[in-house]
Amino acid sequence: MEINNSVKWRRKHWRSIAVNYKKAPYFESYAPFLDDTYRRDWRYLADLNEHLLRWLLGVLGIKVNFLKASDFEFRGKKSDLVLDMCKQLGADVYIFGALGRDYANLKDFEDAGIKALFQEYKHPTYPQLYGDFIPNLSVIDLLFNCGPKSLDTIMTGQDEIA
Numbered sequence: 001m002e003i004n005n006s007v008k009w010r011r012k013h014w015r016s017i018a019v020n021y022k023k024a025p026y027f028e029s030y031a032p033f034l035d036d037t038y039r040r041d042w043r044y045l046a047d048l049n050e051h052l053l054r055w056l057l058g059v060l061g062i063k064v065n066f067l068k069a070s071d072f073e074f075r076g077k078k079s080d081l082v083l084d085m086c087k088q089l090g091a092d093v094y095i096f097g098a099l100g101r102d103y104a105n106l107k108d109f110e111d112a113g114i115k116a117l118f119q120e121y122k123h124p125t126y127p128q129l130y131g132d133f134i135p136n137l138s139v140i141d142l143l144f145n146c147g148p149k150s151l152d153t154i155m156t157g158q159d160e161i162a
Contacts, residue, residue, distance in 0.1 A: 014038035026147035079105040124156040
């Protein structure tokens, strides 16, 4: 998807973030990267998303093998697409989000020798700047408020996998 750069979205996004988080304890730690990101010209949303994702994984200390779906020829929709990805990548376990129960064809996974599990994440609370805790905000809310303790905070969430 191509980004419409005729609209001043970068300045608007960055100003909104800066205005709302400038008093957060770790704003100064992460603001330079985001400021630089919003100053850059981005043509494709996928490139911007990858740039942010790689940075977030690094800042959080999450080490993963990063693969792009565009480098593969995955086929199918919903459960069939997920199953095809698992097969092509050699997975023997796949963890669906909680809503995966609504579309996962468990028999197909079982027949393929892939164990299907479902995640039920219970959001942990952490200090935020204003008022009562609001769950499920952007990861930058977590970073600006918890800094280097962000990954530990995420991991304290009660994660049930069944």
